[in-house]
Structure formats: C-alpha cells, structure tokens
Amino acid sequence: MSAGHELHLKWLGIDTYQEAVIYMRRDCEVCRSEGFEAQSRVRVTRNGVEIVATLNVVDSSILAPHQAGLSSAAWHQLDGHEGETIRVQPMPPLESLVALRSKIYGNRLTELQMQSIINDVAKGRYPNIYLAAFVAACAGGRLDVEETVALTRAMVNAGQRLDWGRAPIADKHCVGGLPGNRTTPIVVAIATAAGLIMPKTSSRAITSPAGTADTMETLAPVDLDLPAVRRVVEREGGCIVWGGAVNLSPADDVLIRVERPMDLDSEGQLVASVLSKKVAAGSSHVLIDIPVGHTAKVRSPQAAALLKTLLDHVGRSLGLTTRIVLTDGSQPVGRGVGPALEARDLLAILKNEPTAPGDLRERALMLAGALLEFCGTAADGTGIAHARQLLDSGRAWTKFVAIANAQGGLRQPPVAPYTHPICAGSSGQVSAIDNRLISRAAKLAGAPSAPAAGLDLHVMIGSMVEPGMPMFTVHAETPGELEYALGYLETHPEIVTINTP
Amino acid sequence: MSAGHELHLKWLGIDTYQEAVIYMRRDCEVCRSEGFEAQSRVRVTRNGVEIVATLNVVDSSILAPHQAGLSSAAWHQLDGHEGETIRVQPMPPLESLVALRSKIYGNRLTELQMQSIINDVAKGRYPNIYLAAFVAACAGGRLDVEETVALTRAMVNAGQRLDWGRAPIADKHCVGGLPGNRTTPIVVAIATAAGLIMPKTSSRAITSPAGTADTMETLAPVDLDLPAVRRVVEREGGCIVWGGAVNLSPADDVLIRVERPMDLDSEGQLVASVLSKKVAAGSSHVLIDIPVGHTAKVRSPQAAALLKTLLDHVGRSLGLTTRIVLTDGSQPVGRGVGPALEARDLLAILKNEPTAPGDLRERALMLAGALLEFCGTAADGTGIAHARQLLDSGRAWTKFVAIANAQGGLRQPPVAPYTHPICAGSSGQVSAIDNRLISRAAKLAGAPSAPAAGLDLHVMIGSMVEPGMPMFTVHAETPGELEYALGYLETHPEIVTINTP
Numbered sequence A, B: 001m002s003a004g005h006e007l008h009l010k011w012l013g014i015d016t017y018q019e020a021v022i023y024m025r026r027d028c029e030v031c032r033s034e035g036f037e038a039q040s041r042v043r044v045t046r047n048g049v050e051i052v053a054t055l056n057v058v059d060s061s062i063l064a065p066h067q068a069g070l071s072s073a074a075w076h077q078l079d080g081h082e083g084e085t086i087r088v089q090p091m092p093p094l095e096s097l098v099a100l101r102s103k104i105y106g107n108r109l110t111e112l113q114m115q116s117i118i119n120d121v122a123k124g125r126y127p128n129i130y131l132a133a134f135v136a137a138c139a140g141g142r143l144d145v146e147e148t149v150a151l152t153r154a155m156v157n158a159g160q161r162l163d164w165g166r167a168p169i170a171d172k173h174c175v176g177g178l179p180g181n182r183t184t185p186i187v188v189a190i191a192t193a194a195g196l197i198m199p200k201t202s203s204r205a206i207t208s209p210a211g212t213a214d215t216m217e218t219l220a221p222v223d224l225d226l227p228a229v230r231r232v233v234e235r236e237g238g239c240i241v242w243g244g245a246v247n248l249s250p251a252d253d254v255l256i257r258v259e260r261p262m263d264l265d266s267e268g269q270l271v272a273s274v275l276s277k278k279v280a281a282g283s284s285h286v287l288i289d290i291p292v293g294h295t296a297k298v299r300s301p302q303a304a305a306l307l308k309t310l311l312d313h314v315g316r317s318l319g320l321t322t323r324i325v326l327t328d329g330s331q332p333v334g335r336g337v338g339p340a341l342e343a344r345d346l347l348a349i350l351k352n353e354p355t356a357p358g359d360l361r362e363r364a365l366m367l368a369g370a371l372l373e374f375c376g377t378a379a380d381g382t383g384i385a386h387a388r389q390l391l392d393s394g395r396a397w398t399k400f401v402a403i404a405n406a407q408g409g410l411r412q413p414p415v416a417p418y419t420h421p422i423c424a425g426s427s428g429q430v431s432a433i434d435n436r437l438i439s440r441a442a443k444l445a446g447a448p449s450a451p452a453a454g455l456d457l458h459v460m461i462g463s464m465v466e467p468g469m470p471m472f473t474v475h476a477e478t479p480g481e482l483e484y485a486l487g488y489l490e491t492h493p494e495i496v497t498i499n500t501p
Helices: A029-034 A072-077 A096-104 A111-122 A128-138 A145-157 A184-193 A212-217 A226-236 A250-262 A267-280 A301-317 A339-350 A358-374 A383-392 A395-406 A435-444 A479-490 B029-034 B072-077 B096-104 B111-122 B128-138 B145-157 B184-193 B212-217 B226-236 B250-262 B267-280 B301-317 B339-350 B358-374 B383-392 B395-406 B435-444 B479-490
Strands: A005-015 A021-025 A041-046 A049-058 A067-071 A085-090 A170-174 A198-202 A238-242 A285-292 A321-328 A418-423 A428-433 A454-457 A470-476 A496-499 B005-015 B021-025 B041-046 B049-058 B067-071 B085-090 B170-174 B198-202 B238-242 B285-292 B321-328 B418-423 B428-433 B454-457 B470-476 B496-499
Touching: A005 A021, A005 A029, A005 A072, A021 A029, A021 A041, A029 B479, A049 A067, A049 A072, A067 A072, A096 A111, A096 A128, A096 B250, A111 A128, A111 A145, A111 A250, A128 A250, A128 A267, A128 B128, A128 B250, A145 A250, A145 A267, A145 A301, A170 A184, A170 A198, A170 A267, A170 A358, A184 A198, A184 A212, A184 A238, A184 A339, A184 A358, A184 A383, A184 A395, A198 A212, A198 A226, A212 A238, A212 A339, A226 A238, A226 A395, A238 A395, A250 A267, A250 B128, A267 A285, A267 A301, A285 A301, A285 A358, A301 A321, A321 A358, A339 A358, A339 A395, A339 A454, A358 A383, A383 A395, A418 A479, A435 A454, A435 A479, A470 A479, A479 B029, B005 B021, B005 B029, B005 B072, B021 B029, B021 B041, B049 B067, B049 B072, B067 B072, B096 B111, B096 B128, B111 B128, B111 B145, B111 B250, B128 B250, B128 B267, B145 B250, B145 B267, B145 B301, B170 B184, B170 B198, B170 B267, B170 B358, B184 B198, B184 B212, B184 B238, B184 B339, B184 B358, B184 B383, B184 B395, B198 B212, B198 B226, B212 B238, B212 B339, B226 B238, B226 B395, B238 B395, B250 B267, B267 B285, B267 B301, B285 B301, B285 B358, B301 B321, B321 B358, B339 B358, B339 B395, B339 B454, B358 B383, B383 B395, B418 B479, B435 B454, B435 B479, B470 B479
Parallel strands: A005 A067, A021 A049, A170 A285, A198 A238, A285 A321, B005 B067, B021 B049, B170 B285, B198 B238, B285 B321
Antiparallel strands: A005 A085, A005 B049, A021 A067, A041 A049, A041 A085, A049 B005, A418 A470, A428 A496, A454 A470, B005 B085, B021 B067, B041 B049, B041 B085, B418 B470, B428 B496, B454 B470
C-alpha cells in the first residue's frame, strides 16, 4: 500500500451534522490515480490523527487541484488549519462490515462481532448509511438479551469509564416519551442534599423536544470536560451535565446522529444506550422511571414489563444494581414542554413557589424517595417524607444553586419572543392529551435547538374548559417556526380531547 | 404555510453520488427565520419542479448570503442555472415515515403503506439514511411473500410501464453472484435471430464487478431513452439497454444508491427489483437463471428452492409467466471478469472464434434453448439445437451487430493499460475458485467504473498448474488501482485452491 497522497486543506465550512466528509476535485491526481468517486471511503491523516471520511467529488473552482476540503466535523476532528497538509489514502473495507451485513441478514452477533462494529462506530469510521442500517437491523426486537448485553458492554469498552473510589454512586434515568417529565434535576438536588453522591450525566434530546441536558443548559453550563465534572462532584456531591462532553459512550453519541433525524429509539439500543452510560459514569445504583401510557414511549404494561426485565438483566450482567419504577404516562407532566419552559417549572418547584406544578413535584419526590431508600440513605417507607423535608426546607434549592454555580453559574432561562395561545373550541372536560402530538408540535415550534421554544400547557386530564379558553400556548423564537407549529396544530385538533357533556 | 423564501443558485459542483443536498449559509435569512440546521429536510422548487433536499449549512464564503448551492444530482433534477431563483420551504415530515418506522420496528406493511414508501423513494424524497434503514429493515427474510408482492407492485406503479401490443415478450435474467456469467447478450442475439421479441433492459452492477449494462456499454451505447428503445426494438426485435435510462423502476434505481456502497442485495429486494423491471418493461415470459454454489450469491439448493418459490409466486401475482433454471455456480464462467473483458468473451462466442470460452457458450445455448421452447418458438427438446444452429451459422452475430448499430454503433471494448499476472505458487490441480474473492479483486482493480479493469482467468476447476504459471491476470486503468488489487490478492491466496498431489 502507498503512504498516501498529499493535499492542502481549504476551509469550506460545510456543516453536515457530524458526518465526516472530504471534498476533493474530480481532476486531482489522487482521484484519478486511485479511481476515487463520490461516496468512496477515504482515510485522512494529519499529524498522526486519522479519520475516515466519505468523499464528495467537486467539479467547480471552490477547490484548487491540490486542495481538499473537509466537513466541519472532520475539520475539528483533525484540528484542521487553512493550507495545512493532509494525507489521503483509500480505505480498505472495514472488517466489521461483514458482521454488520450478517446482522442485517438476520443473524445473531457474537460479543466479538458486536465489539468490532461498535469500535468502528465510536471511531467515526461508519458513514451515515451504515449507521442507519445498523440501527434498523437491531430494532424491532431483533437484538436478543445476550446481544443487548454485548452491545452495552461494547459501548462501555469503546469510551472512557469513571471511577469515584466509593459506593454507592446514585443515578436516575427516565426512558422518556412523556413531555415535561423533567424530574432529574430535582431528584439530583434532593439526593445530593441528603448526602448521596450523584454525578449525573444526561443526554440531549434524541426524538423529544428536550433532553435533561437541554433543559439544564438553560440554567447553567452543562458542557463540562471530565476534570471539571470531577471538581463539581468533589465539591457538591453531584452534577447535572451533558454526557456527550465527557466521552462516556462515544458510540452511542454517534448512533444518535441517525436516530434523531429518523425519530427512532428502539428497545435494544435504548437499553444499551442508557446502561452503557451508567456503567461508564461509574454508577452503582440506578433508578429507572418507565412512564406507561397509550401515547407514551412505552404503551402497555406488557411492554413495560418486558423492558423492565431487559433492563434488570442487562444491568445485572454489567454489575449494576437497578430499581425500575413504572409510572403513569397518560399525559404530559408539569406545564412547560421545551428546554426553557421546563426549566421555569423546575425553578418554581425547587423554590417552593405557589405556582409550581404539583404533578411534577410529586413525581420528583416519589422518585427521590425511592432513590434514598434504595441507596440506604433513608429507611424503607421513609424516603418520600425525607425527600419532601429536603425540598420544603429549601435545602434542595440551596444545593441546586451550589451545583449550578459550580458548573459555571446559575442563569435565567430564555423567554420566547413569539407566543400564540391555542383555545378550546367547545365546552366540556379534557379527557385525553396526546403526548406524541404535544412533542411533535413543540419540536415544530423549534425545541430543543431553539431553547425558549415549546408548549406551555394550561389544562390537564379532568380540566373543565369553555370555548375560547386557552388550553396551551405555543412559544417560538422565530415567526417561521411559530407559523409552522400553528399550521400543524390546525390540522391536528385531536391533540386535546374534550368530552362535551 | 409561507410560499417559501427566494435564494439564487450558485454552482458548487459537489457530487454526492445522487443524494439531493442543498447548501445554505447559516446566517442567511431563511435559515434564521425557519430554524433550519444541518440535516433539515428542505423543499426546493424552481419553475414548478419540486425536489426535497437535505440541508448542509455553510459557514464560509463559498456562498454569499442570498445564494444557495445544490449537489450535482439536485442541480440536474431542477435543471439549475447559475444565478437563477429557487424557492425553499421547510419540508413537513413525510407521511410514509410512519410506515417506515413501523417496518423498522418489525411490523408487516400493507400494500398502501408499501406504496407510500416507494412513491416517496421514487420521487427522491428520502435521504440516504432513510433508504439504508428501509433496505436493512426489509433484509434477512423480514419481508413476507405478500409484502414482496406489494413491494414489487409498488415499484411498478411508481415508474413507467411499456406496452408492446403483442405477446410473447421474452425476457431473461440472472440473479447474479457468478463472475463472468454474461450470457444475456448472447441469448438476446439468438432469441431475436429466432424471431422472438426481446426488449432487454439490464442493470448496472450493484455489488458485482460488472452488470450486463456495464458490459454492453463497452460494445454499444446503452443509455437510450424510451423512444429510442422503441425504434431499436421495432427494427430489430430486441435490444440490450440500461434500464435506468428508461425510468422503468425508478424506486429501485434510488435504493441501489445505498445497496451498492453497503454491498447489500437481500432476497425480497432482489425479487422485487428483478420482477418489477420485467413487468414495467412489458415482458410476458421471463426466464431466470439462479447459479448455485458455495461462493455464489445463492449458496445452497435449499436457498435456491426458496428463492425459486418466491420468484414464481410473486411473478404469478404480477401476471408474469416465469421459468426458473438452477445452474452450476461453483466457479466463474468464461475468462473475463469486468465489463470490457467480458465483452471480449462475448464477441469471441458470437463470432465463433476458436478462442471462445466453451463454458460460457454452452450456458448461453442452454438458456437460449430453454427460452425458445418456453416461448413456443421451438418444440420441447429442440431448443438447444435450434439455438446452436443460429449461433454456428453466424445469424446470431449478424443480429447482434444489427442491434448494436441500431443502438448507436458497434464499438471495440477498451483494453487496460496496466496488467499483472498472478502465478501459481505450487504445482497441482485447481480444486476451487472463490467467486466472491474474484469479484472483490476485480472491483478493487476498478471494475465496473473503470470498464477495462478486472481479472482475466486462465484456469478453471480441474486445470493442472505448475509454479510460476499464470492463473489469472489483473487488468487496471490506473497504477493505484492495480496496486490496490495486488495488495488484496497478496493477502488472499485462497482465491484459487490448488490440490498438491
């Protein structure tokens, strides 16, 4: 094999959303001598750092013949600078492609095969089409329990793993699907106020209008590197940071690249994604909230039981102590849906304001109580009372402020400049609220990338409404997004069901 | 919904291999007002033509703020010109995405759901990640017979359909997997010389070093539009053209965009791909060759029987008369592997040259004979003799020349400037040749995009070899590709197995 060809970097600044792409002229010596064409996989090295990129062939003068461009993701991976030399070589077919094809064709994967795929995923060697095919080939119950264990372990092995040198290390997770169900920051505040160690790494939204990291980011910086996370946890006993920045399960972060635009979040991937991050974060005790409801992510008690079994089994195989709680998933929780609106609810609860949404408060207390008992901080049956005392007394709020300041400073969540109320068209009682349509509308309004965007709910199941009474308000950061969400809502009146007497 | 925003086209000439991509500046008014980000799906219109493109966000000065760029595929779809105005709008989520997700999660698709997916695929509305997920979700036996029928019918409905106003209309297909097995042009020449109507549309290679269209293209133009195909067939009774140019199964052509780089060709897709093109081409009688061998695409008689059943059932459901022939797939056929090398073998057979490879000649005669009987042109038991007479007498060659001239002119296949023999390392008898490794090496040498590239085989199973005797010769159009194929061969001596006495 040749040592490769030299080209000089030109900044094109093309953001492909994380996919590594190299741009080379069709008439350059490299393309011609290597027979490269669009979509060829190319190995690119600079100063000993190597990435694999997908080739896009350029037929215009945006590049000179001796120049190459990189997508922004590839540019940053290589720490590129204008004019610098890179070397490009043909990329031999990835060994793990044999395993990937085998899975696509319906075969079981061994631990070794799974590890080979996940290593290549974590190293950024898979183009989006391989990632999408892998995710699809593993969805729909096509990973068995042992494969899910293997996937989880492979994800842990492919990243960093933290060790806190003590136990228990508490963690708490919600499988999602319930808009506004943002209990995590409250639980962390209560648990750490009770003396538990809880270094919480959270994800950004994959298919929802907000992840815990998105919401927390409107209140404090969450993009902390590992030394910073350690400092915060040593000082305050806990943190609420974005997991992606600490490289705990890099393969999972890459897979999200295709899961998000496809709105996919399959069972095996979900379990591996959740538990790999817990293991990598050094957690010992993990409490998992599974909301169950017709329009939640988990739709039936049967599906919840299956997921619980899988989480328990995989957790145990990876050395975790898990406790799984099934909760009511029939409607959104709290009032706000979207990063800043949810943050506003959190603040009201932590500060014991009279406007605080009671349903979110009670859920957070129940989960915090279960965690205190489970980790041995409270005796069985006394967890909720203990948690309530920490919240009511303001000690949880004091702790939350301390954590936010340790992360870089507590701040006020932004407020959307464009809002529009959606009113009831008839009088009666609200009998259902569709979680999926609520999430969809909040996303169309711009959440989570527009942090102030989302929905603010004014009714819940059981509320009595009159014609013209606002049921919820759409918040957006741009007129286009507001209009877009409103257009969607006009054609989906079933988002709130009103029983007319 | 707004009528969209205006931007002016700038030619960037970025070839993404058929994926429609739009490039817009992050700071342009459209991105800001619509909340667009990398990977947003955008509806782009110009002069009433609409496409859906994936957004790549630009942070450099390759675009001015009021400008947008398009990938070459999108540029051509919109018939773009520098400076012209396009309108961009947010793309609402595709309705068929619900069906796609349902399939990924393991559910059966109804005919309507399948049609909705395939319509969006054919119209270019799916980005590569959706295509890859769809292909993976349907692979590995995850399409049942009725879904395969639905997929096939949907593919037919999404494209043009020819009607020749008479019957029978003969067709012949090989499921592939056997390097060098290029019988189609010979069968067309014999069948049309016998008076059959055989408007043959062929594909380019998906995962192999050559498709029939690639090989034929080295002998005559194959990129004919529909009126041209009609003229050729009216005049000569048959043709050998590329199916992609006549838009017979556009959805299939789009799916190949992800099947090729992933080297995927699953059973349900294969059946739907093959039969949809036959139905759309107006064929009534279809002969299908399934080579069976350890290293062929179909590896066992059991797998062949299953595939035969599926092809028969789906063909019948779509109104085709099918005949399926299982053939020996234990080793490559003929001498050349790669477009031009296979074309050279075809010419030798059609011209009755003494150097013509006998195995390829006999396979073509067997298939042509079966087709003549099956379509009622020869009495049962007399097909091969009739076919042989047409070939030996030169009438098949005369007809082939006439067809090639009608398509635009017979030409000489190109010859590779770089060749290198691979010699036996020991003496003995050849006991096995690995079809997959042969194909792989031919592709690494540049086939099919470099038409003169490939392998030229000098031995077959049973051949006696001595150390230093050439077993095959690698042909390449560039030194880089030659080196690349030789590097691969060095590490894969098992490509030819020699039994030492």
